[in-house]
Amino acid sequence: MEQRITIIGGAYGSGKTEFSMAYAFHEAKKGYQVGLIDLDIVNPYFRSRDQAEELAGHGITVVSTEPGLENADIPALSPRIYGLLQDPFYQRVVFDVGGDPVGARALGRFNPYFATAGYQYWILVNPYRPGTRNVQEATELIAKLQTASRLRITGIVGNINLGRETTPEIWLEGLVLLETLSDTLKIPIVYQMVASKYAAMLRPVIPEKYAVFEVDLRMRPAWLDM
Amino acid sequence: MKQVFGYPESLQTRPNHYCPGCTHGIIHRLVAEAIDELQVREKAIAVAPVGCAVLAYNYFNCDAQQAAHGRAPAVATGIKRALPDRIVFTYQGDGDLASIGMAEIVHAANRGENITVIFVNNAIYGMTGGQMAPTTLPGQKTTTSPYGRDTATTGYPIQVCEMLSTLKAPAFIARVSVHDPKNVLKAKEAIKKAFEYQVNGKGFTLVEVLSTCPTNWGMTPVEALKWLENNMIPAFPLGTFRSLEEVSK
Amino acid sequence: MTLEAIFAGFGGQGVMLIGQLLAYAGMYEGKQVSWFPSYGPEMRGGTANCSVVVSDEPVGSPVISEPNLLVAMNRPSLEKFEPMVKSGGMLFYNSSLIHITPKRTDIEVIPIPANDIAAELGNAKVANMVVMGAILKKTGIVDLETVISVLKKTMTGNKAKLIALNQQALEKGMELVG
Amino acid sequence: MAKVTFNEERCKGCEICVSVCPKQIIHMADRFNSKGYRPAEVIEQDKCIGCAFCARMCPDVVIEVYK
Amino acid sequence: MAERIMMKGNEAFAEGAIKAGCHFFFGYPITPQNEIPEYMSRRMPEVGGTFIQAESEVSAINMVYGAGGAGARAMTSSSSPGVSLKQEGISYIAAAEVPCVIVNVARGGPGLGGLTPSQADYFQAVKGGGHGDYHMVVFAPASVQEIIDLMYEAFVTADKYRTPVMVLADGLLGQMMEPVVLRDWEDLQIPEKPWATTGMVSGKPQSVINSLGLAPEELENLNLRLQKKYRTIEENGVRYEEDGVEDAELIIVAYGTSARVSKSAIAKARAEGKKVGLFRPITLWPFPSKRLAELAEAGKRFMAVEMSAGQMIEDVKLAVNGKTEVEFYGRYNGAIPSVTEVYQAIIKSFDNREVQK
Structure with missing residues (x-):
């Protein structure tokens, strides 16, 4: 897990953006200079650029659309993305890749950088989300992501949850799929992401072999869970 | 030493917002150069589309009107009829011109409106995130043709120049590309000619410019230029489809 | 006085035209007038009608629900509009084409063999003018001279030669009810 | 004798100019511009033939050419 | 006294507009307003104006947007289903603050409805009609003479407030004939429009006619300005x-x-x-x-x-x-x-x- 470049992908609503931000904080806390690239050209809602100010407060450099175009539905990528990739000052570079294989295609234009510098490409999987509800679906998604991005997926981040209906039983049921998937595809599970507010409830059932990654949900307005 | 290549006056100095390596920037510059060379900047009025070029009024150093999706030729018609001595041009993408705005472009062409249309064809919807365009190539994968464009259910890429050339009224219709320096020069000549026709009151002119979208195509800008050359040009042959001079010969 | 008239008949019988003629004549005599055509599906289905108001007062509704004068040039028009005529009103009907007798007894019913008279004059198209003549005589709402002057204003060029024939038809109509 | 100048603050680092230079004298700089990425630059100016291929292909009007 | 002539309501919309200095008409046929484009097609060449039968109602309103944005007095006319099609353009026009006049000679609806007169487009006219927070000034004439007079008012109001103005009538008013007096307006002068896209001639700064507000604050400012304008119109423009x-x-x-x-x-x-x-x-x-x-x-x-x-x-x-x-x-x-x-x-x-x- 010591790659400089980490690419976070996955299906719509799998928790990519939450994890990307949390991971950026996580690495920043370790003392690394972190650059976070919002490459979500598909979905203008729930994007990490909305949280850019808070991230900046923690010394994380966020690059997305050109300043002034944050609210334009123009997927204009900033040339500063090159800067994060090129400048060794940034010890960790995290890509938050928007929606599905389609969003992953935008990675293609940076392909030479990944090819030479190396990368880790993790996908978020929530077995309770459409598109990753069984091994077959998830396998297809991974294949498509790899084709579109011209990159290889190197890790799975579990994000097993049913929102506020999550229970330890539900979590364990989801784990079965996650593990089958990991075994079938020979892709390791690198983290089990857990929302902080459910951590106390879930930790007792999470097998010790897993690294648990607690995340304070930032993107979801509190009123949505009232 | 003399400057042989510099910044056109008809382009504002503010940097454009396009993704690195997007050929919109080249086409903007060619339009500005043509306007400069014909010395019509003060008379020029641009009509910006909905699409990646929606902010074109921020880049062209002339008056501009921003139009609803596909309606630029109608807006240009209104302006030109109100101000016949001004030089009015639209700058439209493939979704804008060849899908939602098909009626507007066909009829502006058919009326022989004395306007110039710069039609930027990159075979994809860039602005909304890479959906299928009317000019998407058969088999090409986009966000709304995830299995590749299936001609059996979505038809074939629309060849705008060929189609408009069946009309009697247009004065000049050409398709050019900007994938290499030689073709950029040719593109410039065509664009300048189109504006020249307008200055001389010859009627409707359209230049289709094959362009890239590195981001949505998922390629480096240089790879995208190659892809354009190898894939788009066979589907959209370059050339002059209508020129009054040739007709009169 | 206020004349609220409905002119109805087949398309081509000139009912819109005599309605307009009356409205124009009223206007030239300084009266308040309005002319409103029926339009819509029935316009294409072959029957046509228009409402004309000629009044000394400003015209309220240009749509008439209780006409005090009805011109029915064919049977469907008679059947449709006869019940609407205001008690004490007038009904002119084209007896050349309508072979039933109006039922109303509380109104003045005036049969006009308009087509027969027009045929005698040598042009079936002036049947409408025969009826118009009768209306002028009966109501005195506008002068014949005014109507003739409207005809002269509107019938120009090739049509000018038809003015005399129209005038003849108007006069015949007046004689008929005289 | 020819010369090209790069307005590197406008450069977006797309590398198109690098790919079209017939003399292969354009490179991505080792340093960073004020926005933090590597701009294109010419290192062997004397080899420039003033063909303006780079300038013609630049989407951001970065390059001026003198002859 | 000026001469009285008999006019159809639809002709009055057209002639009233011409008398108000409108030299640009863009329309598309639909019953019961066809006499307006027909009349315009005859009259516009006589006054040196422009008549275009557009390819659609959508196109026609956008031509109006173009000509109005270029500083001209421009109009379109249609009837209910056609006016629905124009709503996109009207929203753009309202946001870009381009003066123009839209005539709706309404017919029965919803859907294709019928050709007969109706007042069922009231909501569409007064509540905005298209997307976004905007209003049009809406005049409702009740006689052919008033059509003539209000067409003049409509153009003056449009220019004064840089707003689209609708003149809403029904098919009956369009089809009926009444005597009218045609006046030449003594104070007919089209105001200076420095905001119009007429070219940057002689150093005029760039004019941009636009409705795009990228930043939320920018868009809110546009809306605040529009709402302020609407309050002014409410204060000064009521007629009954x-x-x-x-x-x-x-x-x-x-x-x-x-x-x-x-x-x-x-x-x-x-x-x-x-x-x-x-x-x-x-x-x-x-x-x-x-x-x-x-x-x-x-x-x-x-x-x-x-x-x-x-x-x-x-x-x-x-x-x-x-x-x-x-x-x-x-x-x-x-x-x-x-x-x-x-x-x-x-x-x-x-x-x-x-x-x-």
Whole structure:
């Protein structure tokens, strides 16, 4: 897990953006200079650029659309993305890749950088989300992501949850799929992401072999869970 | 030493917002150069589309009107009829011109409106995130043709120049590309000619410019230029489809 | 006085035209007038009608629900509009084409063999003018001279030669009810 | 004798100019511009033939050419 | 006195516009307003203007946007389904603050509806119609002469406030003929429009006609400016006509054709001693709410008479604000209420009142 470049992908609503931000904080806390690239050209809602100010407060450099175009539905990528990739000052570079294989295609234009510098490409999987509800679906998604991005997926981040209906039983049921998937595809599970507010409830059932990654949900307005 | 290549006056100095390596920037510059060379900047009025070029009024150093999706030729018609001595041009993408705005472009062409249309064809919807365009190539994968464009259910890429050339009224219709320096020069000549026709009151002119979208195509800008050359040009042959001079010969 | 008239008949019988003629004549005599055509599906289905108001007062509704004068040039028009005529009103009907007798007894019913008279004059198209003549005589709402002057204003060029024939038809109509 | 100048603050680092230079004298700089990425630059100016291929292909009007 | 000539309502829209200095007409055929484009196609060449039969209503409104943005007095006309198609353009025009005039000679709906007259486009006209927070000034003429006069008002208002203005009539007004006096407006002068896209000639700074507001603050500012403008128009632009409201117990609120019908019905009821008056909004937006509120305060009852299922009545009720009763009489299948029907509705209203007492 010591790659400089980490690419976070996955299906719509799998928790990519939450994890990307949390991971950026996580690495920043370790003392690394972190650059976070919002490459979500598909979905203008729930994007990490909305949280850019808070991230900046923690010394994380966020690059997305050109300043002034944050609210334009123009997927204009900033040339500063090159800067994060090129400048060794940034010890960790995290890509938050928007929606599905389609969003992953935008990675293609940076392909030479990944090819030479190396990368880790993790996908978020929530077995309770459409598109990753069984091994077959998830396998297809991974294949498509790899084709579109011209990159290889190197890790799975579990994000097993049913929102506020999550229970330890539900979590364990989801784990079965996650593990089958990991075994079938020979892709390791690198983290089990857990929302902080459910951590106390879930930790007792999470097998010790897993690294648990607690995340304070930032993107979801509190009123949505009232 | 003399400057042989510099910044056109008809382009504002503010940097454009396009993704690195997007050929919109080249086409903007060619339009500005043509306007400069014909010395019509003060008379020029641009009509910006909905699409990646929606902010074109921020880049062209002339008056501009921003139009609803596909309606630029109608807006240009209104302006030109109100101000016949001004030089009015639209700058439209493939979704804008060849899908939602098909009626507007066909009829502006058919009326022989004395306007110039710069039609930027990159075979994809860039602005909304890479959906299928009317000019998407058969088999090409986009966000709304995830299995590749299936001609059996979505038809074939629309060849705008060929189609408009069946009309009697247009004065000049050409398709050019900007994938290499030689073709950029040719593109410039065509664009300048189109504006020249307008200055001389010859009627409707359209230049289709094959362009890239590195981001949505998922390629480096240089790879995208190659892809354009190898894939788009066979589907959209370059050339002059209508020129009054040739007709009169 | 206020004349609220409905002119109805087949398309081509000139009912819109005599309605307009009356409205124009009223206007030239300084009266308040309005002319409103029926339009819509029935316009294409072959029957046509228009409402004309000629009044000394400003015209309220240009749509008439209780006409005090009805011109029915064919049977469907008679059947449709006869019940609407205001008690004490007038009904002119084209007896050349309508072979039933109006039922109303509380109104003045005036049969006009308009087509027969027009045929005698040598042009079936002036049947409408025969009826118009009768209306002028009966109501005195506008002068014949005014109507003739409207005809002269509107019938120009090739049509000018038809003015005399129209005038003849108007006069015949007046004689008929005289 | 020819010369090209790069307005590197406008450069977006797309590398198109690098790919079209017939003399292969354009490179991505080792340093960073004020926005933090590597701009294109010419290192062997004397080899420039003033063909303006780079300038013609630049989407951001970065390059001026003198002859 | 100027000569009186007989004109169809539709011709009056067209000639009224030309008299108001409009030299640009863009339209598309639809019944019952076809006489407008037909008339324009004849007259525009005579006055050195432009007539274009556009490929669609959508295109026509966008041509208006272009010509209006270039500083010209421009208009389009259509009827209900066609006006629905124009809504996208009208929203852009309102946001970009381009003056222009849109005539709607309404017909029955919804859907393709029929060709017969209707007032069912009231909501669409006064509540915006397209997307976003905007208004058009809406004039509602009730006679052919008023059509002529309001077309002039419409263009002046459009220029004054840089706003789209709609003149809303129904098919009956479009089709009927009445005598009119055609005036040459003495104060006809089109104001300077430095904002127009006329080219950066002689160093004029760049003009951009635009409705895109990328930053939320920028867009909110545009909206605040529009709302401020709308408050100014509400303050200064209200027009209405009253007849016999002072002693009236019941006031008929009606516009356009239904006001004409109501007028006759009221005369009939008055002749029988019923104290009925007429309140006719001439501007539907801004709506004469203040005056109606005053009349409600004075204890008058109201009856909205409309050729719709009851649309304007909502604005009447808002103005009356529960102070007194608001009744409704409407025909809404493309039919015109007859004088007799409205008269009977009035009588019934008075009878019910008696029973209550």
